[in-house]
Amino acid sequence: MNNSILTVMLGIISSVMLSSIFSAPVQAKTIHSERSLYRNILVEERRGLRCLKFNVRSSKTQQSCMLVDDPQRLVFNYTKMLFSSLLVNPKPERILIVGLGGGTMSNTLHQIFPNATITNVEIDPAVIKVAREYFGFFENEHITSVVQDGRIFVKRAALKKKKYDWIILDAFNGDYIPEHLLTKEFLQETKQLLSSNGVLSANTFSVSDLYNFESATYKAVFGDFFNVRNNRNSNRIILTSIKPLPDGKLIAERAKALANTLAVFDVNIADLTSQMTSTETVQDWPENTRLLTDQYSPANLLNLSN
Numbered sequence: 001m002n003n004s005i006l007t008v009m010l011g012i013i014s015s016v017m018l019s020s021i022f023s024a025p026v027q028a029k030t031i032h033s034e035r036s037l038y039r040n041i042l043v044e045e046r047r048g049l050r051c052l053k054f055n056v057r058s059s060k061t062q063q064s065c066m067l068v069d070d071p072q073r074l075v076f077n078y079t080k081m082l083f084s085s086l087l088v089n090p091k092p093e094r095i096l097i098v099g100l101g102g103g104t105m106s107n108t109l110h111q112i113f114p115n116a117t118i119t120n121v122e123i124d125p126a127v128i129k130v131a132r133e134y135f136g137f138f139e140n141e142h143i144t145s146v147v148q149d150g151r152i153f154v155k156r157a158a159l160k161k162k163k164y165d166w167i168i169l170d171a172f173n174g175d176y177i178p179e180h181l182l183t184k185e186f187l188q189e190t191k192q193l194l195s196s197n198g199v200l201s202a203n204t205f206s207v208s209d210l211y212n213f214e215s216a217t218y219k220a221v222f223g224d225f226f227n228v229r230n231n232r233n234s235n236r237i238i239l240t241s242i243k244p245l246p247d248g249k250l251i252a253e254r255a256k257a258l259a260n261t262l263a264v265f266d267v268n269i270a271d272l273t274s275q276m277t278s279t280e281t282v283q284d285w286p287e288n289t290r291l292l293t294d295q296y297s298p299a300n301l302l303n304l305s306n
Contacts, residue, residue, distance in 0.1 A: 027046070028044040028045060028046040028051075029044065029045050029046065030042055030043070030044050031043050031044065031045050031050075031134070032130065032133075032134060034126060034130075036124050036125075036126035036127070037124065037126070038123065038124045038126075038173070039054045039124070039173070040054065041053075041054060041124075041126055041127065041130055042054075043130060043134045045068070048067060048068045048069055049065055049066075049067060049068070049075070050065065050066050050067075050068050050134065050135070051063075051064065051065040051066075052064040052065070052101060052102045052127075052130065052131070052134070052135065054172075054173070063101045063102065063172065064076075064101035064102030064103075064104055064131075064135060065102075066102060066104065066135050066136070071107075071135075071136055072108075072111070072264070072265060073265065073266050074104065074108065074265050074266055074267065075104075077230065077232055077233045077235060078203055078233065078235035078237065079104055079105060079108075080265075080266065080267045080268075080272070081228050081230070081235060081236075081237045081272060081275070082105065082168060082170075082201055082203065082237055083258075083262055083265075083267050083269060083272065084201075084226070084228045084237060084239060084269070084272045084273075084275075084276060085166055085168075085199045085201040085237075085239055086254070086258055086262075086269070087239075087246065087251045087254050087255060087258075087269070087272075087273065087276075088199040088226075088239055088241055088245065088246060089165055089166060089197050089198065089199040089241070090254050090257070090258060091113075091165075092113065092116060092164075092165035092166035092198075092199075093113075093115070093116050093117070093165050094116065094117050094119075094163065094164045094165050094166075094195070095109060095113075095116055095117065095118045095119070095164060095165065095166045095167075095168070096119050096121070096157075096164040096166070096167045096168070096193065097118065097119070097120045097121065097168045097170065098121045098150040098153070098154075098167070098168065098169050098170065098171050098181070099121070099122065099150065099168075099169070099170040099171030099172065100120050100121075100122035100127055100128060100131055100137070100145065101127070101131070101170065102130075102131050102134075102135035102137060103120070103131040103132075103135055103136070103137025103138075104135070105168060105170070106118050106120050106137065106143060107136060107137060107138065108265055110138075110140075110142065110143055112261060112262075112265075114142070115142065116142065117142050117143075117144075118142060118143045118144070119144055119145075119146060119164075120143070120144065120145040120146065121145075121146045121148055121150050121153045122145060122146070122147060122148075123147070123148065123149045123150065123171075124147075125147045128145050128147065150169075150171050150178075150181055151180050151181060151186055151189075154186070154189050154190050154193065155189055157193055158189055158192045158193060162193055163193060163194070163195040163198070164193050164194065164195060164198055165195050165197060165198050165199070166198065166199055166200075166201070167190060167193060167194065167198065167199075167200045167201070168201050168202075168203075169181065169190070169200070169201070169202040169203065170202075170203045176208075176210075176298065177204065177298075179292075179297040179298040179299050180294070180297075182210070182214060182217070182292050182297075182298055183217070183292045183293050183294050183297065184217050184220060184221060184291050184292060184293050184294075185293060185294050186294075187217065187218065187221040187222070188221055191221060191222065191242060194241065194242050196242070196243065197241075197243065198241060198242065199239060199240070199241050200222070200238075200239070200240050200241065201237055201238065201239050202218070202237065202238040203235065203237060204235075204236055204237075204238060205234050205235060205236060206227075206229045206234055206235065206236040207234040208234075209301065209302060210292075210298055210301060210302075211285070212285035212286065212289045213289060213290065213291070213292050213298075213301060214238075214292065215238075215279070215283075215284075215285045215289070216285055216289035216290070216291055217291045217292045218238055218240060219279060219283075220291055222240040222241070222242070223240075224240075224245060224278055224279045224280040225238050225239055225240035225245070225278075225279055226238070226239035226240070226245060226276045226277065226278055226279075227239075227276070227277050227278075227279065227282070228272065228275050228276050229275055229277075230275045239276075245278060245280075251273055251276070252273065255269045255270050255272075255273050256270075
């Protein structure tokens with residue numbers, strides 16, 4: 001059996017298993033709960049699936065999930081979609097992750113790039129504690145965690161002339177991305193941290209009242225970017241860089257080289273290439289869309305519809 005067929009079969013089996021777990025009418029058991037300075041934190045488990053949730057405004061939002069008996073396998077589609085970033089920079093050596101969750105990305109990236117330095121920034125120390133105790137998040141000489149607001153960390157890192165080959169923006173407060181991490185000013189500050197080959201990937205949504213505004217703001221700061229989307233969920237990944245984006249031929253070559261490495265984590269990188277579109281050819285928001293700024297925030301926009 002060749003590798004491509006095996007990868008497809010593993011993906012189908014994994015999808016069936018996860019579908020049965022999520023859809024099964026079995027009450028999840030709460031194995032940990034606490035009130036931090038920022039939110040209610042819950043850890044629930046059902047049929048071997050352990051999830052971190054933030055209870056905000058009476059709604060429970062899953063932040064991270066792990067298969068207890070197979071922690072290496074990625075559960076959420078958006079975490080798999082983030083690996084499309086490697087098609088822009090396949091060998092990152094300095095990685096910055098803003099928003100820890102359960103620490104899934106940090107753990108996985110360390111397995112793939114054991115010599116890379118990984119800095120995790122998380123505003124809530126309780127989330128780091130829970131990630132360590134319930135989701136296997138680990139730190140060593142290459143992996144560190146910093147308790148700090150992402151905006152403050154970025155400002156200070158820029159002053160220190162820090163550079164990163166891969167910046168992942170994955171901070172959620174339970175309802176949406178914190179508004180001060182969506183503005184033109186923040187993205188300009190973050191852009192300063194990218195190395196010459198650096199890639200920035202932002203986890204956001206394809207179905208959102210802020211879609212047009214987010215898109216216009218990223219385009220204003222970075223120029224053209226890749227949208228990574230599929231029909232199985234509402235997530236989208238924005239991929240951008242300070243250098244020109246790779247063409248289709250180079251993306252295909254990199255996908256082929258990465259296929260076996262990423263298949264272990266149930267990531268079908270060839271499939272991800274088919275989910276990528278460039279704003280150079282597809283711009284699906286109005287030209288006159290207003291940019292998000294520190295003075296014109298997502299909260300302002302949401303209030304307009306109330």
